[in-house]
Amino acid sequence: MTATTDVLPTDHPVELAHGHGDGGINTALLGMLLFIASEIMFFAGLFAAYFSVRAKYGSHWPALPEGVEFAINPLVIIATLILVSSSGVIQWGLWRIRKGDRRGLNRAFALTMLMGLTFLAFQATDYVLLADEGISLNGSIFGSLFFTMTGFHGAHVLGGVIGIGIILSRGMTGQFSARNHVAVEAVSAYWHFVDVVWIFLFLTLYILR
Amino acid sequence: MATTALSPRAGAYPRSRVYEWLTTTDHKKIGIMYITSAYIFFLIGGLMALAIRTELAAPGTQFLNPDIFNQAFTMHGTTMVFFFVMPMLAGFANYIVPLQIGAADMAFPRINALSFWIIPVSALLLFSSFGLGGAAAGGWTSYTPLSEAKYAGIGQDFWLAGLLLNGVSSILGAINILATIFKLRAPGLTMLRLPIFVWTVLVTSVLLIFAVPVLASGLVMLFIDRNYGGAFFDPAAGGDTVLWQHVFWFFGHPEVYILILPAFGIISEVLPVFSRKPLFGYKAFVLATVSIGVLGFGVWAHHMFTTGAVFLPFFSITTFLISVPTGVKMFNWIATMWRGKLRFTTAMLFAVGFLASFLIGGLDGAFSASTPIDFALQDTYWIVSHLHYVLFGGSAFGIMAATYYWFPKMTGRFLDERLGKVQFVIMFVGAHLTFFPMHLLGISGMPRRIQDYAPNVGWQDLNLLATIGSYLIGFGTLVLLWNMFVALRGPRTAGDDPWDANTLEWATTSPPPSYNFDRLPEIRSERPLFDLKHGGAGHAPALPSGEGSQR
Amino acid sequence: MIRVPHRARRSLKVFAVAALVALVAGACQADSPGIFPPAAVTQQGTLTQDLYTFVFAIATAIFILVEGLIVWAVLRYRRRDDRLPVQTHGNLIAEAAWTVIPALIVIALFLLSMQAQDKIEAKSAAPDVVVDVVGFQWQWTIGYGCPDSYESATNVQPGQDCDFALTGAGKQGPDLHVPTGQTVRFRLHAADVIHAFYVPRFLYKKDVIPGRVNSFEVVVEQPGTYAGQCAELCGLGHGEMFLSLTAEDRGAYDAWYAAQVEGAKATPAPTQAGAYEVHISATTAAAFDQTEVSAPADTPLAIVFENRDLTVQHNVTVLKANPDGSDAIGLPFAQPGATVTYQVPPLKAGAYTYICTIHPNMTGTLAVQ
Structure with a gap:
């Protein structure tokens, strides 16, 4: 599910086509959007599982072993703010390269990558703290759902960070321009998707409960 | 091939033919590899089916003990669905779609190669479980809690991992197909001029993108349950075991249409060509295909009527309604043949056999959509009969038609028509002999997935009949293999357009060059080649025009 | 061509x-x-x-x-000629x-x-008879006169809390009785995996699902004995998970019911003093851990059976061990991890076969000397 880098248009498959479609969206970007659609369905499956179990428990939620409490960690709020604002940063980078500003692109992507890594570090810290409190993947249905959903999201963040890293390394060698930056478009679309999934996860797991 | 040694390329290039196939990104070679491996899996799945039928031919345990029996039907179902029909249709889509839309290749050729090569790897993973402590034995549906760690061995993990990989292949393949159809169409080929096969593949790909990831999420959750102490589907640990069925069938029912829609498309190519008429009601057909795709996501819980955990009226009405677009197609096909000039090639025979058999599977649907009747028939051999009428009488007959229809394009050689007709008769009789008695067995109360039955319940004769039928199908398959073997050693006599066909794949050589087309005819309808040969849509007066013509 | x-x-x-x-x-x-x-x-x-x-x-x-x-x-x-037919598009x-x-x-x-x-699917407010059905790998336990809590309790084991409970002996499975012409509610509970309660002559089945209680009602109109069978794949013994259902008029049903209640009261015999203890255990459903045990002749026996198999229930039934030549069926079944003692009457010298009634492939020999 996480073979995101395979979809990256590191070559230029469009050249192979002597067909002429409707114009409009770039082929590689279309591929990325379709891939994101399938990813959305993957998370939809997990969310469906969550809400189906959640509905069964009514007010007895989160269902945790006796004496274990689940509370929101301030770290997570900070991590959320970082991830949400990183979407703005990556979009800014995209706007820069559309105008042909390579340095702007590189700066924005470096910052996004850093923010993504910070998010992952905070998430790892949160996992350790939760484990100390006795909430883990095994042992309770809440734990299973929580760690599976956030864990798969984390893996997608990591995938996004790797994608951003590839863009960054190519950007440093000046491979993108105002006309040729479809890989940048694809990676930033993916990053927005990862961000939106987190907003839903955060609302579902921490706020609405 | 006999000419290999004489090929001038053999000496000129150090890279071998094998290396060329292993590293190819040509959609035609990848398509052929898909089709070849799918036929291999058809043989494996078929042998398992024969083993099952052998055991059930008579009461008592003769051939397979319950343990092996459960593994056999689980792997039979899994193999046929995920490793025969899906890769087979992906293979035909791979080969034919770029040709039919006048493209040089798929949108992402390297991802295309990746999608294919995942299949043998996932199959290896799945089948290795036979030697490593036993394969999965919980049915192709792998209902929890029977598939949880407490009740199922390591084979279940191999099953989960194998299907997960297989799913990645399907998703990547579907993305590739969609991007190809949307972006690489030849000039003039608007969406409403797409060949129907392309339309059905398009809708199938959308279904794959929306359905397979949901299965993947279920597979992942079950894997976590089994290996990391998760509690998703384990009621003892607070989970919800019916949830697995929801997740599985949310994928599983669109999957049924994933398996049948491309076969609809194949039939809709073959019938017009051998009737020498356009497909009757093209737009209605497209609309029906799309509405099947949409409705297909709203019927999943009709597999769960007896769980007592679903809202019956909703899933009953959606299931009833989905028969309407399917019925529209059936009438469109018959109307296509009506007043045509039918030529009964083997492909055409399989297409007509498809209509005759799939009709039964479709009418069965009206029974299982009716909740009270479903309460009686669910989980009996009636269901086994129904699903095989759809998947064998439907998908497999469609695949046979496609094989005979496109073999000349792929190889430049004809499959022998006489052998083909022998195969058709054997398979047609075999299929009905195998699957019709199962209707009766199910109605009289024989549950599915049982390894044995008592001698005094009256199920003996019909089971024996079904077993004889299954051996006929097996024999028919041997005829096909022999036919392919002989044809591939024969001369290339097919020519570019052996069937006097309508679509672009016949506007190039057989087999096509690696870049597919030197030049394309002008495209003004869904039958560009017909237009080229007969004056075309712009020169309608030259043709006898139908009174009921819409366009 | x-x-x-x-x-x-x-x-x-x-x-x-x-x-x-x-x-x-x-x-x-x-x-x-x-x-x-x-x-x-x-x-x-x-x-x-x-x-x-x-x-x-x-x-x-x-x-x-x-x-x-x-x-x-x-x-x-x-096709009879090569002329193009009329090109009808729709x-x-x-x-x-x-x-x-x-x-x-x-x-x-x-x-x-x-x-x-x-x-x-209609449910009556007060059915005439309520039967609790528990499906487990690979048999049925049937409870009559069970408490109202069974309406929603998911993990039940009909026993002392019910009027009586039936379990099947060997492959036949239990024989349920119901009165004709009256409303019978079946409440379905699963002990392990999903099963399905299916009596073909009802033209009806319902899944038996762990974690939930399904129920349905019927009014049986034709007296007779009808076969039933599990209809949802439940593992190795799925094909042998039978039951039978006898429908009879209310009078005969009441008499049967009373006899069953009597039998239930009489069954749990206290451990006989001086009984010779035979220890048998099972770790898997493939075989008993001990396939050969011995005991002295003409002495009451107590078979102490330890079910070490954490997945399914087992028991020990000594074939032809009762004085009338019938089998000494080990009841109740031992739950996973539980130890149960079965009383066997004094035996004459000879070799006796013991089996697990749920898994007749599990056999052993009891040598009585």
Whole structure:
């Protein structure tokens, strides 16, 4: 599910086509959007599982072993703010390269990558703290759902960070321009998707409960 | 091939033919590899089916003990669905779609190669479980809690991992197909001029993108349950075991249409060509295909009527309604043949056999959509009969038609028509002999997935009949293999357009060059080649025009 | 193009049709499986039967119409010359007709189905008899007179808290009794995996699902004994998970009930003093850990059975050990991880076979010297 880098248009498959479609969206970007659609369905499956179990428990939620409490960690709020604002940063980078500003692109992507890594570090810290409190993947249905959903999201963040890293390394060698930056478009679309999934996860797991 | 040694390329290039196939990104070679491996899996799945039928031919345990029996039907179902029909249709889509839309290749050729090569790897993973402590034995549906760690061995993990990989292949393949159809169409080929096969593949790909990831999420959750102490589907640990069925069938029912829609498309190519008429009601057909795709996501819980955990009226009405677009197609096909000039090639025979058999599977649907009747028939051999009428009488007959229809394009050689007709008769009789008695067995109360039955319940004769039928199908398959073997050693006599066909794949050589087309005819309808040969849509007066013509 | 001679093709077709007709005709003989379900024995099943007949009639009409059109097209429109036929692209009226008419038919079928479904799934406020069915790998336990808590309790083991409980001896499974002409509610509980309670003559089945209690009601109208079987794959013994159901008039049912209650009171015999203890255990469903044990002759025996198999229940039944030559069935079954002691009457010298009634493949020899 996480073979995101395979979809990256590191070559230029469009050249192979002597067909002429409707114009409009770039082929590689279309591929990325379709891939994101399938990813959305993957998370939809997990969310469906969550809400189906959640509905069964009514007010007895989160269902945790006796004496274990689940509370929101301030770290997570900070991590959320970082991830949400990183979407703005990556979009800014995209706007820069559309105008042909390579340095702007590189700066924005470096910052996004850093923010993504910070998010992952905070998430790892949160996992350790939760484990100390006795909430883990095994042992309770809440734990299973929580760690599976956030864990798969984390893996997608990591995938996004790797994608951003590839863009960054190519950007440093000046491979993108105002006309040729479809890989940048694809990676930033993916990053927005990862961000939106987190907003839903955060609302579902921490706020609405 | 006999000419290999004489090929001038053999000496000129150090890279071998094998290396060329292993590293190819040509959609035609990848398509052929898909089709070849799918036929291999058809043989494996078929042998398992024969083993099952052998055991059930008579009461008592003769051939397979319950343990092996459960593994056999689980792997039979899994193999046929995920490793025969899906890769087979992906293979035909791979080969034919770029040709039919006048493209040089798929949108992402390297991802295309990746999608294919995942299949043998996932199959290896799945089948290795036979030697490593036993394969999965919980049915192709792998209902929890029977598939949880407490009740199922390591084979279940191999099953989960194998299907997960297989799913990645399907998703990547579907993305590739969609991007190809949307972006690489030849000039003039608007969406409403797409060949129907392309339309059905398009809708199938959308279904794959929306359905397979949901299965993947279920597979992942079950894997976590089994290996990391998760509690998703384990009621003892607070989970919800019916949830697995929801997740599985949310994928599983669109999957049924994933398996049948491309076969609809194949039939809709073959019938017009051998009737020498356009497909009757093209737009209605497209609309029906799309509405099947949409409705297909709203019927999943009709597999769960007896769980007592679903809202019956909703899933009953959606299931009833989905028969309407399917019925529209059936009438469109018959109307296509009506007043045509039918030529009964083997492909055409399989297409007509498809209509005759799939009709039964479709009418069965009206029974299982009716909740009270479903309460009686669910989980009996009636269901086994129904699903095989759809998947064998439907998908497999469609695949046979496609094989005979496109073999000349792929190889430049004809499959022998006489052998083909022998195969058709054997398979047609075999299929009905195998699957019709199962209707009766199910109605009289024989549950599915049982390894044995008592001698005094009256199920003996019909089971024996079904077993004889299954051996006929097996024999028919041997005829096909022999036919392919002989044809591939024969001369290339097919020519570019052996069937006097309508679509672009016949506007190039057989087999096509690696870049597919030197030049394309002008495209003004869904039958560009017909237009080229007969004056075309712009020169309608030259043709006898139908009174009921819409366009 | 190779063409199969016209005559040969036609004779093949005739053969295929004849074979199908013979198959259907053969299948329609009395008392063998046919295209109609066996006669329903419940009020509810009769509704299903009528619905089935109605749907079947409509399906048959459509089948004959459509197959007729296919066969007509195949016979009538075979290519006889190379002239291009009229290129008909569509016909709005025809297409509208074959969209709307089927839609109306299926909506009618849907409404009829819902009407029947409402009656079949209806629950009465106070059923005359409530039977609790517990499915486990690979048998059934049936509880009569169980407490009201069973209505929603998911993990139940009918025993002392019920009037009595039945379990099957060997492959036959338990024999449930129900009164005819009265409302019987079945409450379905699963101890391990999903099973399905299926009595074909009811024309009905319902899944038995761990973590939830399903229930349904029937009024059995025809007295008789009917076979039932698990209908949802539940593992190795799925094909041998039988039960039988006897419907009799209320008087006979009450007498049977009273006898069962008596039997339940009498069964739990206290451990006999001085009994010789035989220890047997089982770790898997493949075999007993001990396949040969010995005991002295003419001494009461106590078989201490430890079920170390954490997945399924087992027991120890000594074949032909009772004075009347019947089997000494080990009841109750030992739950996973539990140890149960079974009393066996004094035995004469000889070799006795013991088995697990749930898994008759588990056997051992009791040598009495």
